[in-house]
Amino acid sequence: MDVLGNYKSAIxxxxxxxxxxxxxxxxxxxxxxxxxxxxxxxxxxxxxxGPGNEPWKPEPMVVTTKAELLAAAGTRYTIxxxxxxxxxxxxxxxxxxxxxxxxxxxxxxxxxxxxxxxGMRDVDDKIALALGIFCMENLSYQALEAMVEDHxxxxxxxxxxxxxxxxxxxxxTERGAVSQMPLKxxxxxxQPGCNVCLDYVANLADISSGSVGSPDGWSTVFARSTKGNxxxxxxxxxxxxxxxxxxQVKPGLDLVTKLATEKxxxxxKNVDARKTIGxxxxxxxxxxxxxxxxx
Amino acid sequence: MAEKITxxxxxxxxxxxxxxxxxxxxxxxxxxxxxxADLVYALTLVDVRHxxxxxxxxxxxxxxxxxxxxxxxxxEARAKSKVLVAYGGCAAYGNITRFCRxxxxxxxxxxxxxxISEVVDVDLYIPSCPPCxxxxxNVAVMAYLLLRGNDEQKKLATAYLTPLMxxxxxxxxxxxxxxxxxxxxxxxxxxxxxxxxxxxxxxVTMEYGKPNVNRDLCIKCGACYAQCPRSWFNFDxxxxxxxxxxxxxxxxx
Ligand SMILES: Cc1cc2nc3c(=O)[nH]c(=O)nc-3n(C[C@H](O)[C@H](O)[C@H](O)COP(=O)(O)OP(=O)(O)OC[C@H]3O[C@@H](n4cnc5c(N)ncnc54)[C@H](O)[C@@H]3O)c2cc1C
Ligand code: SF4
Ligand code: SF4
Ligand code: SF4
Numbered sequence: 001m002d003v004l005g006n007y008k009s010a011i012x013x014x015x016x017x018x019x020x021x022x023x024x025x026x027x028x029x030x031x032x033x034x035x036x037x038x039x040x041x042x043x044x045x046x047x048x049x050g051p052g053n054e055p056w057k058p059e060p061m062v063v064t065t066k067a068e069l070l071a072a073a074g075t076r077y078t079i080x081x082x083x084x085x086x087x088x089x090x091x092x093x094x095x096x097x098x099x100x101x102x103x104x105x106x107x108x109x110x111x112x113x114x115x116x117x118x119g120m121r122d123v124d125d126k127i128a129l130a131l132g133i134f135c136m137e138n139l140s141y142q143a144l145e146a147m148v149e150d151h152x153x154x155x156x157x158x159x160x161x162x163x164x165x166x167x168x169x170x171x172x173t174e175r176g177a178v179s180q181m182p183l184k185x186x187x188x189x190x191q192p193g194c195n196v197c198l199d200y201v202a203n204l205a206d207i208s209s210g211s212v213g214s215p216d217g218w219s220t221v222f223a224r225s226t227k228g229n230x231x232x233x234x235x236x237x238x239x240x241x242x243x244x245x246x247x248q249v250k251p252g253l254d255l256v257t258k259l260a261t262e263k264x265x266x267x268x269k270n271v272d273a274r275k276t277i278g279x280x281x282x283x284x285x286x287x288x289x290x291x292x293x294x295x
Numbered sequence: 296m297a298e299k300i301t302x303x304x305x306x307x308x309x310x311x312x313x314x315x316x317x318x319x320x321x322x323x324x325x326x327x328x329x330x331x332a333d334l335v336y337a338l339t340l341v342d343v344r345h346x347x348x349x350x351x352x353x354x355x356x357x358x359x360x361x362x363x364x365x366x367x368x369x370x371e372a373r374a375k376s377k378v379l380v381a382y383g384g385c386a387a388y389g390n391i392t393r394f395c396r397x398x399x400x401x402x403x404x405x406x407x408x409x410x411i412s413e414v415v416d417v418d419l420y421i422p423s424c425p426p427c428x429x430x431x432x433n434v435a436v437m438a439y440l441l442l443r444g445n446d447e448q449k450k451l452a453t454a455y456l457t458p459l460m461x462x463x464x465x466x467x468x469x470x471x472x473x474x475x476x477x478x479x480x481x482x483x484x485x486x487x488x489x490x491x492x493x494x495x496x497x498x499v500t501m502e503y504g505k506p507n508v509n510r511d512l513c514i515k516c517g518a519c520y521a522q523c524p525r526s527w528f529n530f531d532x533x534x535x536x537x538x539x540x541x542x543x544x545x546x547x548x
Contacts, residue, residue, distance in 0.1 A: 006534075060488065060501075079504030081488025088492065102487070109487040109524040111536045116458070117430050119423040119493035119518030124540070138485065141503050191504075193485030193525065204536060225537050289481050294461040295520070295527040 003260035004253075005203025007222040008229045012214040012249040013241040023073040025163075026211040027219030029241075030101050030131050031073045033207065035066045036235045037099055043128045046099030047089055048072040049080035055156040056148075057141050060085045062093045075133075077162055077169075078144045079191070083109045087119075090126050097128035103135040104199035104208075111204045129231060132202020134210025134220075134256075136164070136263060143189035152179035165211065195270045196291070200260035207232055213256040214249055220256060297443040300350040302435065303336030304382070305372045307365050308392055308408055309356025312425035313383035314338060317353070319428040326547050327432065331439040351438050352376035353421075353431075357385045357392040358414050360407040366414060373415040378438060381417045381463065382431075384424035384516030386410065388469035391424070391514045410467035420462040422469065422517035424495055434459070436546050451532075451539070458527045462517075469517030471498050471508030473526075479505060483525040490519040 004010075015021050015028030017035070024031055037043040050061030050072045058080035063069055082102050089095045100110060107130055114124040139147070148156055152171050161172040168180045202208035206228030213220035223232040235241060246253055271292065278286030304314055314337065318324055328334060335347050352372045359365050373379050384390030389410045397406025411417060421430055434456070441452035471494070478484045486504035493499075498512035499519055506519075520526050532539065 079486035081486050081491065081501040081504060084488030084491040084501050086492050103485075105485045105524065106487045108528060108533065109489040111533050112524045112528065113489065113492075113522065115433070115455075115532065115536055115539060116522070117427045117433070118421070118521045119427060119495060119516075120522065121427040121429070124429050125544075140505075191485060192482035196483060197485065198530075204533065289477060289483070291483055291525045291527050292530065293527075295458055295465055 003264050004201055004222070004257060005199075005224065007224045009223045009232070010246045010253060011221050011223075012218050012244045012246050013209075013221050014218045014243075016239060016242055019070065020073065021217070023070050025073070025075040027209070027214070027217065027221075027241075028073070029207075029209040029219045029221055030133065031069050032240050033129070033131060033231065033235055034069050034099050034101070036238060036240050037129050037231060038064065038066070038069075040234065040238075041097075042231060042234075043097045043099035044095040045089060045093060046101065046129075047082050047085045048101055049076055049082060054141070056144065056159065056162070062089050062095070075162065077164070078139050078141045082106055083113070086110065086113065086127070087121070087123055090122055096126055098126050099129040099131070100127065101131045101133065102202075102205075103138065104132055104202040104204075105135075105193075105197055107132045107202045107205045107208075108199065129227070130204075130206050132205030132208035134201050134208065134212060135197075136200065136259070137186075137190040137194040137197075139186070139189050140191055143186075143191070147181060147186060147189060151181040151185065154179050195267060196274070197267055198264050198271070198292075200263045201256065210256075212259060213246070213252055218244070218249070220246065220253075299330070300332050300439050300442050301335045301348075302332045302351045302353065302438075303334070303347065303349040303372070303376070304338065304340075304353045304355060305336065305346065305368060306338045307354060307356035307369065307386070307411070308359045308362075309383060309385045311338070311355075313353070313355035313385075314340075316383075316425045316428050317431060320432050321428075323428070323432050323547055327435055331546075332435055346371045346375055348375045350376065350442055351378045351380060351435075353380045353382035354386045354411050354417075355382050357389050357408040358411050359405050360409060360414075361405040362402075369411055369414050377442070378418050379415065380419045380421060380434070381411055382421050383426045384422055384469070384514070384518070387412075387417075387420045387422050387463075388467055388515050388517045390516050393515050412463065412467045417463045419456060419459045420517070420521070421459065422462070422521045423493075424514060424516035424518070432547070433543060436543055454529065454532050455539070458529055461527070462521060469515050469520060471506075471510060471513040471519055473517075473520040474499070474506045474508060474523065477520065478523055478525050485525065487524060490523050493518050493522040 049058035052059035276285035381387035
């Protein structure tokens with residue numbers, strides 16, 4: 001499989017819903033697709049990164065209305081363990097058709113839970129729509145705090161939007177200030193688990209999306225699985241999105257491919273380096289555990 | 296359709312939750328029994344007294360060393376089966392029987408309980424307490440493909456079953472601590488939350504994006520670690536998730 005995974009179509013898109021666009025991170029793809037899927041009965045509810053009890057700290061949440069979806073729109077650049085709710089969503093919440101949004105690693109977790117449902121009773125056939133968001137790396141909440149408060153000199157509670165793009169981490173405050181830090185400085189804050197991650201564009205999602213490749217305010221979208229493709233076609237037919245052919249936007253798929261290749265090459269090197277990190281008594285290398293080889 | 300495989304369940308020191316799980320696949324069980332497998336040995340479900348020859352033996356429960364019959368039957372099951380499966384947390388890891396110190400009714404003299412791999416070689420683990428019916432179904436279908444399928448099916452089944460066989464090689468101690476030792480301490484956790492969603496006794500919560508295990512609640516079932524995408528993630532199988540899920544669904548229709 002190449003670095004962008006299997007997909008049936010790639011396109012640049014933006015929601016036609018103004019309320020969603022106001023709250024969304026990029027083209028509002030995720031919120032709009034869930035709103036459409038709720039409306040159409042494709043899902044009974046969705047697991048999203050809802051508002052938490054500290055500023056910019058997400059809390060995984062099962063939502064069933066558009067209002068709740070809107071309250072959870074936008075990117076929080078810190079871990080939201082959305083998969084923690086997939087069994088719960090089918091039980092306490094009684095959902096038969098679950099939608100879930102997640103980073104590529106979270107989508108991997110969902111597919112493993114479906115193929116090897118070891119402790120995931122009655123979940124496998126209830127995942128109705130798994131939406132992936134592109135992801136280069138993620139941060140602990142404390143790391144995000146350090147970036148916003150120590151590097152960008154802004155209070156977490158005063159920030160209205162955070163964004164990563166064009167080599168910078170940018171925060172926008174409620175009083176109109178814009179603070180930035182270079183992306184290369186955030187490397188030491190990245191959670192270690194991201195350094196062995198071999199997926200950038202959520203290859204295993206039904207549909208995945210991110211900002212990279214498309215103009216500001218637009219998103220790049222991959223419709224991947226049979227199910228994802230049907231949902232995407234339905235949403236287009238229902239007028240949920242404006243679209244542009246991906247080969248007619250700048251910077252287009254080339255940039256997505258470039259970043260995906262860079263991430264995967266770097267992290268594959270990290271995975272390989274772990275194999276020879278130490279030293280045995282006989283002088284041969286001693287390795288760490290490799291999840292891509294065995295448990 | 297090729298000849299069916301034979302499956303049995305040997306019941307040792309377990310609560311029968313594993314056996315109930317086998318039946319919990321509902322219509323799935325009938326389909327399995329109609330087309331793929333004959334159940335040749337199982338408490339209540341099959342009227343056979345002595346451990347027979349079988350392709351796959353699912354062993355439920357840990358082995359009580361103070362009960363000679365358990366030890367003998369386990370060895371007999373090993374000798375008479377092609378694939379011996381530690382079915383459920385107790386067989387694989389001891390699970391709650393790890394806390395037994397004897398003195399309990401109605402067998403106060405029985406106090407030594409071990410995961411079955413202390414007594415026999417085990418080929419494959421299906422952890423969790425209770426195991427999940429869909430996992431049992433998947434393993435049963437894959438075992439059928441492995442023993443009766445064409446070359447391509449054998450290859451798929453081997454790839455699918457390999458991590459569960461590797462789990463059996465990994466050892467017979469499980470705890471929520473594995474998330475610390477073998478995932479977080481190894482620099483592999485990315486905070487997906489799967490472990491917390493998996494734990495049958497809710498011993499795992501996510502605190503600031505990482506699992507926190509309440510070790511007093513943990514019953515040592517091994518589900519959290521096995522389900523974690525950073526315990527193993529076999530791309531050769533996962534990349535084909537759609538095809539495999541469709542195939543299993545098709546097989547069960
Ligand atoms: C840690 C992280 C790193 C990212 N890196 C990149 C990148 O390198 N390149 C790129 O193009 N895009 C990246 N994205 C994706 C991008 O920021 C947008 O989330 C994506 O384009 C979707 O925007 P949208 O307008 O379609 O979604 P919206 O309609 O705004 O919806 C976003 C959805 O994502 C959920 N969500 C928010 N934060 C998280 C989180 N931390 N974990 C799980 N779910 C969450 C929300 O609850 C909401 O449902 C990243 C996202 C995250 C969380
Ligand atoms: S980089 Fe990979 S491991 Fe880290 S959060 Fe993103 S998808 Fe998950
Ligand atoms: S933490 Fe939970 S899932 Fe993990 S071994 Fe303990 S009881 Fe099982
Ligand atoms: S399941 Fe996810 S959150 Fe839990 S230990 Fe594994 S990677 Fe970390």
